[in-house]
Amino acid sequence: MKRILVTGGGGFLGSHLCDKLIAAGHEVLCVDNFFTGRRQNIHHLMDHRNFELLRHDITFPLYVEVDEIYNLACPASPIHYQFDPVQTTKTSVVGAINMLGLAKRLKIRILQASTSEVYGDPEVHPQPESYRGNVSTTGPRACYDEGKRCAETLFFDYHRQHQLEIKVMRIFNTYGPRMHPEDGRVVSNFIMQALRHEDITIYGDGMQTRSFCYVDDLIDGMYRLMNSGPDFTGPVNIGNPTEFTMLQLAELIIKMTKSKSNLVFKPLPQDDPLQRKPIIDMAKEHLNWQPKIALEEGLDRTIAYFRTQLS
Numbered sequence: 551m552k553r554i555l556v557t558g559g560g561g562f563l564g565s566h567l568c569d570k571l572i573a574a575g576h577e578v579l580c581v582d583n584f585f586t587g588r589r590q591n592i593h594h595l596m597d598h599r600n601f602e603l604l605r606h607d608i609t610f611p612l613y614v615e616v617d618e619i620y621n622l623a624c625p626a627s628p629i630h631y632q633f634d635p636v637q638t639t640k641t642s643v644v645g646a647i648n649m650l651g652l653a654k655r656l657k658i659r660i661l662q663a664s665t666s667e668v669y670g671d672p673e674v675h676p677q678p679e680s681y682r683g684n685v686s687t688t689g690p691r692a693c694y695d696e697g698k699r700c701a702e703t704l705f706f707d708y709h710r711q712h713q714l715e716i717k718v719m720r721i722f723n724t725y726g727p728r729m730h731p732e733d734g735r736v737v738s739n740f741i742m743q744a745l746r747h748e749d750i751t752i753y754g755d756g757m758q759t760r761s762f763c764y765v766d767d768l769i770d771g772m773y774r775l776m777n778s779g780p781d782f783t784g785p786v787n788i789g790n791p792t793e794f795t796m797l798q799l800a801e802l803i804i805k806m807t808k809s810k811s812n813l814v815f816k817p818l819p820q821d822d823p824l825q826r827k828p829i830i831d832m833a834k835e836h837l838n839w840q841p842k843i844a845l846e847e848g849l850d851r852t853i854a855y856f857r858t859q860l861s
């Protein structure tokens with residue numbers, strides 16, 4: 551049994567990770583400042599003897615005794631990370647420095663939740679880990695994209711300079727229960743609009759594609775990465791390579807929710823990537839991982855969750 555620190559443990563992915571670690575018999579120290587996370591995500595764990603919650607902002611140093619760190623703290627949706635872009639960069643960069651410093655002091659393994667956004671608006675499709683990206687340093691998404699890129703750099707420098715055991719995973723679009731219903735991400739947007747029978751907003755012509763990974767698959771990949779051999783650092787893509795256009799996704803959600811919603815088209819926001827799809831050969835080879843849950847099955851569970859969030 552390990553004592554494991556999960557930063558951002560009150561968020562969408564973090565709360566599922568806490569569930570997985572508790573189920574595997576570990577102790578979890580969940581650290582969150584509840585900027586985007588919600589107490590209801592971890593409410594069911596509050597009385598568990600192996601679960602502890604600490605309200606803390608990772609841009610400030612943290613002194614705790616743990617055996618492993620999963621660093622997930624960071625707002626992930628554009629609405630949230632653009633709300634206070636300076637804080638977003640601080641969380642990615644200063645937060646990473648603080649967590650790496652803690653891992654260095656304790657000589658423990660640390661995993662970074664990086665993102666497919668490090669590829670920016672990719673000129674290479676689909677994206678292998680070796681692709682270096684096409685990222686604006688000055689645009690509205692830069693606080694997140696460049697913050698995450700700098701965090702990756704810090705992880706690899708701590709690895710080279712201090713022999714720290716690091717794991718870097720590049721997460722592609724993930725969806726599932728406990729996503730914030732108002733986070734403006736496409737899956738939550740479409741489902742909430744469909745359940746309320748409101749117009750469904752499509753940006754551009756709807757032909758841009760995304761690949762969506764169900765949360766249970768993603769967390770399984772994250773756990774496998776943390777527990778992989780010491781020589782495997784990543785960065786490794788974890789995501790579902792099956793592509794859908796925004797139009798296909800909207801139509802599927804309308805059908806599954808039996809919604810009366812209509813589609814409306816709006817201009818594409820600045821720097822919005824047209825295509826994003828992972829190559830997951832490295833995850834298959836090193837982690838024996840690939841997604842198992844098909845879009846319809848995952849959407850079914852997600853729609854059931856969002857029904858409980860309707861007020």
Ligand SMILES: NC(=O)c1ccc[n+]([C@@H]2O[C@H](COP(=O)([O-])OP(=O)(O)OC[C@H]3O[C@@H](n4cnc5c(N)ncnc54)[C@H](O)[C@@H]3O)[C@@H](O)[C@H]2O)c1
Binds near residue numbers: 666
């Ligand atoms: N969900 C996705 O599709 C996706 C894709 C790529 C990368 N990621 C990465 O995975 C991680 C988790 O994403 P998520 O979707 O669960 O987002 P989320 O917003 O639900 O969770 C992030 C959590 O971090 C907390 N947090 C933010 N700033 C903090 C700070 N300074 N100190 C302490 N806690 C802080 C928030 O309150 C929240 O609970 C993020 O690092 C994100 O960049 C997610």
